[in-house]
Amino acid sequence: MRVLGISNVCPPKWRGWLLAILWGVGGAVAASGQYTETPESSAQMVPDAFSAEVEAEREPFAVRHYVIDAELIPATHEIKARAEVVFEARARLRFVELELNQNLFPTNITDAEGEILSARRAGDGLKIEIALPRVLEAGETYTIAVEYAGILVDAEYSPVEGVQLAYIGEETSYLLYPARWFPVAGYGTNRFTAELHLTVPDGYQVLSSGRAAPPEVAEGKVRFSFSAAKPQFAGSIAVVSQPPHLVEAEGQRMKVAFSAGQQQMVQAYGETAARMMNFFSSIFGPPPVASLSIVEIGDSSLGGFAAPEVIFLASRAIGSEVNISLLAQEVAQQWWRGLVSPATRADLWLDHGLSTYSDALYMESLGGEQILEARIRQMATDALTHDTVPIRGASRMGEFTPAYKALLYDKAGYVLHMLRWVVGDDHFFTALRQFAEQYAFQPASTNDFRQVMEQVSGQDLEGFFLQWLSSTGASDFTLDYTIYRVTDGYSITGTITQDNDLFSMPVEVQVETVTDPVATRVLVSGRSSDFSIATETRPLKIVIDPNNRILKYNDEIRVRVAIARGEQAMAQNDYTAALEEYQKALDIRRLSSLAHYRAGEVFFVLRNYQSAVNAFREALNGDLEPTWTEVWSHINMGKIFDVTGQRDRAVNEYQQAIRTKDESQGALEEAQRYLDQPYERITQSYDGEDDGV
Secondary structure, X not given: OOOOOOOOOOXXXXXXXXXXXXXXXXXXXXXXXXXXXXXXXXXXXXXXXHOHHHHOOOOOEEEEEEEEEEEEEHHHOEEEEEEEEEEEEOOXXXXXXXXXXXXXXXXXXXXXXXXXXXXXXXXXOOEEEEEEEEEEOOOOEEEEEEEEEEEOOOOOOOOOOOOOOEEOOOOEEEEOHHHXXXXXXXXXXXXXXXXXXXXXEOOOEXXXXXXXXXXXXXXXXXEEEEEEEEEEOOOOEEEEOOOOEEEEEOOEEEEEEOOHHHHHHHHHHHHXXXXXXXXXXXHHOOOOOOOEEEEEEOOOOOOEEEEOOEEEEEHHHHXXXXXXXXXXXXXXXXXXXXXXXXXXXXXOHHHHHHHHHHHHHXXXXXXXXXXXXXXXHHHHHHHHHOOOOXXXXXXXXXOOOHHHXXXXXXXXXXXXXXXXXXXXXXXXXXXXXXXXXXXXOEEXXXXXXXXXXHHXXXXXXXXXXXXXXXXXXXXXXXXXXXXXXXXXXXXXXXXEEOOOOOOEEEEEEEEEEOOOOEEEEEEEEOOEEEEEEEEOOOEEEEEEOOOOOOOEOOHHHHHHHHHHHHHHHHHOOOHHHHHHHHHHHHHHOOOOHHHHHHHHHHHHHOOOHHHHHHHHHHHHOOOOOOOHHHHHHHHHHHHHHHHOOOHHHHHHHHHHHHHOOOOHHHHHHHHHHHHHOOOOEOOOOOOOOOOEO
């Protein structure tokens, strides 16, 4: 996921409220000696370490059913639990490995007969290796009971570094499936049925997946029970101290549990989620759940997470307007995770990519092709920022890191956009609906998805899937053509070249004429392909892929990618790398206001005020894209003049900022604040940001 940690980051106006940032999770991506940076425009096949065969290996056993009894003690942040795990051996089996949050400690492990089993923490400490009393044969089922307890209060020892996936407290509690708060096998791929019994102090309510039984009250405690009869990823729960609000809209019933500070957003989120449910039902088929609960969780957690029937949103992600993009992804995951899920880790793109492209489809339904194209452009930038590993190998990266998100969310989403272009809208949407119906409440593989697309479209798509899911890189198109005057108009003959040997798909070529444009599909296969187009009126310009249907490189995308990489380096306090990336962008487009502005931010953090003010002036003299660079350049120059004792010049900059009337990210309010009181900088070392006082 793209990391935004720079002071005064202002979202571009053109994205608007429709293109809200999806997640707020950041993290450094660890370098691996197995990989080298892939040349940006050349395709590379999957390295052996990330081969589809390795990634597609199944667990030696599959969990079929859980019975979990857990008591949550909010006052002390404790959980005490017992989980019965019913699993089936897929091969001869002597040991089983289960993942359990490192803050939780097993106190007793037995089999169904009560025989005590030996176990140890294995690997990185997340896994528990349990020795079975005998060898199980393939197809044999067995039951293990794990009793455990612990404290869940912060992100320390979280399965995802720095991200709090579980919290138990007096105001609210949440336990997300990724937290591994119960013993998990085949994380993200092993579907299961479950019975959940959660005991909490009287006065609390529990929201979870599955059919709810009437609560049982005894001795100041309440026991909530849920049963998930169909295989799914149950086990994400929320404990709230106030009853959720019921929002009825669009024929849907939504439960919304927000904190007191977010009550003004309850109705808007409930109504928007209802509209999304109806929209996705119209294209994917009936929803797998009858209703949704939307629950607010802490800012130390994921920006959003979708469990069956329950959507969790961090406080920071809710905002003062509905976070359309994020909410659409989480609602769509009721289909693309809840209904159909990846068969193996190599197929995770089906979960994240389908939900990301569903978000784009919902945007398209609201704002048409223009909004869709803006969303796709952003996806292309994010996709190519970390395009060093094939999509089917990306699951080996740290979960929810920027690289993980860039490939499994954005690039996978863009691949689906290209697939839609290749097979056509009718075939694409028919196949999505058929895929959801055929694999309902089942895992599905990449090959399963491809076969459905092939059956519906009548096309052989093996090459497409190999090129975009098992390779890296994107093409850089060049065009050579000649225009001839003929009897009935003009004839254009030419050659499209690109540097990807594996590339084979239709490319749109548009000829702009003195009247209406003329467009045609050209099958580009290999490094060069010829084409011929006839027009009645004089051609003015020829454009390859004018509607961004293909993930590709050009100067515009190179600038955006370099800036995105610089932003991520800045968020990791790697100022040298950030400046290098911004300089790459400026080498391509000298007038890029955003690149100059970001460079100015780096110099400001480093207290190189002369270079900072120079950079902000260059931003003002540039293309002013995005437009907010103007107001914020003035504000930051005003800050520089304040800290260097030039109050008159600072006031002038704040006044110029106000004259722009650009309110992006509270710009005018901040400018007025520093007009009233000079900006002062807190003394702080370079290893972190500082704020004005």
